[in-house]
Amino acid sequence: MKPAKSVLALLVMLAIxxxxxxxxxxxxxxxxxxxxxxxxxxxxxxxxxxxxIDPSDTINGHIETYLPxxxxxxxxxxxxxxxxxxxxxxxxxxxxxxxxxxxxxxxxKDTFTPRAQMGEGMTVSWPSGLSAYSQN
Numbered sequence: 001m002k003p004a005k006s007v008l009a010l011l012v013m014l015a016i017x018x019x020x021x022x023x024x025x026x027x028x029x030x031x032x033x034x035x036x037x038x039x040x041x042x043x044x045x046x047x048x049x050x051x052x053i054d055p056s057d058t059i060n061g062h063i064e065t066y067l068p069x070x071x072x073x074x075x076x077x078x079x080x081x082x083x084x085x086x087x088x089x090x091x092x093x094x095x096x097x098x099x100x101x102x103x104x105x106x107x108x109k110d111t112f113t114p115r116a117q118m119g120e121g122m123t124v125s126w127p128s129g130l131s132a133y134s135q136n
Contacts, residue, residue: 025103027059031125032078034118039078042098043112049102052082052091057100064098070117078116 027044042062049057057064070077079095101110116122 025059027062027100028126030112030114032114032116032122033125034076034116034122037076037118039076039097039116041078041080041114042100043080044100045103045108045110046100047103049100051102053096057098059098059100062098064096064100067095067097069094070115073117076116076118078114081113081115 025044025046027042030041030043032039032041042059044059046057046059053064053066055063055065067079070079079097080099081095082091082093082099095115099112101108114124116124
């Protein structure tokens with residue numbers, strides 16, 4: 001087993017200004033892999049999205065749901081943690097496997113913060129066709 005790594009914090013910037021993001025409702029899969037372990041997280045934009053986790057924020061069956069507290073270090077885990085300073089215990093404190101934001105304009109920019117824990121060889125990837133990102 002690889003040495004335990006307490007937290008791997010990643011910031012993924014989403015800029016909805018290119019033609020690839022012309023639709024105000026979309027989701028992006030984020031794959032976090034560590035050896036034999038893989039988690040799929042989903043983030044995106046919903047016209048009707050909410051500030052906090054809301055089970056009605058759903059795209060293609062991927063639902064914002066409250067997750068239990070993260071496991072102890074050394075156990076594989078991946079989840080979104082709210083990056084906004086105003087998130088409180090009743091909002092995004094334990095995280096969710098999906099994070100869908102409210103659509104406000106085509107110039108909108110959002111930060112999605114996934115947190116993952118386990119070993120040194122962790123990789124994060126998303127579809128290479130998305131012009132706002134680079135792969136891995």
